[in-house]
Amino acid sequence: KNLCRFVKATGARESFLKLFQSNEKFLELLLILFGSSGMLSQILIKRPDLVDVLTDMEAIYRFKLAEKIQEDLNRVLKSSPNFESRSLALRRIKHAEELRIGVRYLIKEADLAGTLEDLSNLADVFLKTVYRIACEELEKKSANYNDFCIIGMGKLGGHELNFGSDLDVLLVYDEGERDPPPEGFASHYSALSQMIYKLTSEMTPAGYAYKIDAELRPEGDAGVLVLSIKGYKKYFKSRARIWEQQALVRARFVAGNAEVGKKFIESAHQFVYQDKFEYGSLIEISRLRERMEQELAKESTKGKNVKLGLGGLADIEFAVQILQLRHGKKFPRLRQTNTLSALQSFVALGMVDQGMAEELQDSYLFLRNLECALRIIRQTPTNTLPKDNKELAPLARLLGYEGENAETLADSLLTDYDCHTQQVRKHYRKTIGNLLRAH
Known part of the structure; x- marks a missing residue:
């Protein structure tokens, strides 16, 4: 057809x-x-x-x-x-x-690792190129100011993008010692940011390239599109919340001025990795995870959610990020933006049991591969498994399952899914429980 x-x-x-x-x-x-x-x-x-x-x-x-x-x-x-x-x-x-x-x-x-690396490399190259074009366009109307960078967050920051992933970004500039342009720093870099959006997300006869998501910026949609490093420092000290501290674990310089990127990451790390990880912060993060499962995944009505559901990818990511928040100040090598790289660093330092780490890695790769297959098989990106065996069967075949009919294929896939998600939830609860007892 x-x-x-x-x-x-x-x-x-x-x-x-x-x-x-x-x-x-x-x-x-x-x-x-x-x-x-x-x-x-x-x-x-x-x-x-x-x-x-x-x-x-x-x-x-x-x-x-x-x-x-x-x-x-x-x-x-x-x-x-x-x-x-x-x-x-x-x-x-x-x-x-x-x-x-x-x-x-x-x-x-290409296997899963190669596919995610390919997709992440493509996004990095795209944003570097878009930044360069936007600067060239802006130079035709204004002076050359390029103390600006694009910071990758989420899966872009972790260099683990999937098919149909949005690009989570923060847009940052540095006022430095230089005199501002006639229109002011904020207006200049706002114009640059709007041009980056236009090149990336505007609908054209050729469609759009990526959807840029800047909701992780201070105040979310209600905040300014681009903010100075000085503005970020002020926000970190006064109004930033624990979920923002957690999100910044994955902050990575992607494009623009590398010195500005380095300066921002240093400021972000001072906020993220603190001397003491408070008991209240741990409770707040675990409650946020519960809300994601109950209010966003809604598995009882929508079906199994590979990302946000019980024992899904978010359980693994939250467990790793909570441990990074707890130990990242003392051990800089734990400040990895990639989930599996961070997990291996914990093992190397003797902070996570090798057996547990292997089980989490195995489940992470299973769930990411399932997410990858689910997104490529559908016309629109989704993280929810179909309920119908006839729709599950092609997904199972793509993942290498064998069987005579749709029911056999679907059962095999769902059996493995339940095994992995139960295992992940067990390790997530154990991680949270150990930290709560430590406090």
């Missing part, structure tokens, strides 16, 4: 029939893609010109470094003479790369 829609969208039915006859490998890739992935099918049906990605077998079967993605992006942008054409070119490259990464995952050419 999706293949027919694609051929119709191209308006070149005869040409494709000839291509299918002469290139069986290309036809095989198309059948796998249209038969397995709603997300990739939508990309190709909306943008038939991206079919070139599937004919480049070398690109499909070879891991692409961030430097190569940047090189390809720069080459395309050279032939884009203005802001609008650059904006469209950025979207085309992003969708083409996502298609390439998705196909590699579908045909098992």
